[in-house]
Ligand code: TYD
């Protein structure tokens with residue numbers, strides 16, 4: 001019997017080594033090398049056309065513009081860069097339970113095209129029940145509960161669907177590889193087989209992939225470079241809002257963002273996120289401010305809440321939901337050291353409304369204002385919003401796309417926006433008063449006298 005060959009792969013970056021190593025030379029992580037069976041002589045990928053191709057001159061009309069396939073709704077099309085390209089392979093990553101299957105089933109039902117939805121996780125029965133909850137009927141939506149790639153490829157060739165959805169890559173397995181489903185080599189092989197068929201049949205393909213706690217798709221990062229587009233579906237499972245971000249896109253920009261709301265009847269698009277994220281509380285409450293942030297290319301006004309109270313135990317607690325705790329600690333240190341606010345013995349809690357996670361430095365000033373407001377128990381007037389970064393010396397720094405932020409705040413009826421003195425915005429005709437500040441203590445005097 002032929003000797004079975006194995007190799008070691010890093011489960012975090014996919015690095016291959018003939019022997020076991022404690023530390024992966026590829027990504028430097030420890031204890032991530034796992035043994036995988038190697039296929040003795042891997043047969044060519046199913047159905048790949050290997051005919052020699054001729055180079056084409058760039059800019060000549062020989063390369064025609066391919067029309068994009070419009071999916072239902074505007075959010076998903078926007079994130080994809082204006083629609084789905086024929087033959088494009090899109091990976092949708094997200095934590096379990098975030099709503100990936102729901103999103104994909106809605107695409108399948110709503111598009112009124114011939115769609116093949118392959119599920120390795122749920123039975124036909126379960127999917128049918130979910131479809132009933134979503135309440136859309138599509139005669140041309142076919143469900144297939146299958147995990148063997150060779151069978152899926154066969155069905156694709158026979159059925160010629162317009163869109164294929166695979167839920168999820170972790171459940172697939174290929175006959176060509178012996179290791180178990182979900183292992184690095186299985187995921188890599190199955191994806192390669194599916195990509196080959198997608199390119200050959202010009203078939204747009206969606207792959208659903210679970211991400212691990214540290215944010216890697218399928219554990220290994222191996223999938224990200226194989227596919228054309230990587231979308232990340234994120235949000236807090238306990239809140240209703242979900243964000244769909246594009247992390248990589250060969251056919252569009254990666255600055256796009258789609259916002260959805262999870263309802264009992266499936267996902268609903270949110271076209272006016274700012275209006276929902278602000279204005280959910282009464283006047284007269286301290287510790288609440290509004291930040292004019294930009295997510296991707298989209299202005300988003302969000303509410304920031306802070307609670308400052310005397311520490312009940314010896315060590316004060318600092319906790320942030322939707323915001324980096326280290327950054328919060330830095331802002332508190334700046335307030336303590338540069339501006340003389342005594343916060344060292346206080347518990348500080350910060351919360352971004354709606355369970356969203358925002359990584360925009362423009363949140364800084366709104367957070368600082370919310371903390372100071374809660375600390376002094378004086379409310380910040382509802383008609384003021386903030387858009388500036390705070391530096392280590394307590395200086396207020398300018399942020400990108402300020403014009404866009406000011407315009408959005410004006411549109412939503414804010415009367416004042418507090419920004420850095422050093423901005424380069426053009427400030428063309430706005431009905432909102434732009435207040436410029438240089439340092440954090442100026443903001444305190446401005447707001448609380
Ligand atoms: P699901 O799409 O199964 O998540 P994933 O595929 O990412 O693991 O969605 C999971 C959650 O969505 C589930 O906890 C219930 C909720 N949900 C709704 O609130 N409304 C609905 O109409 C559907 C279908 C699901």
Ligand code: MG
Nearest residue numbers: 100101121167
């Ligand atoms: Mg699922």
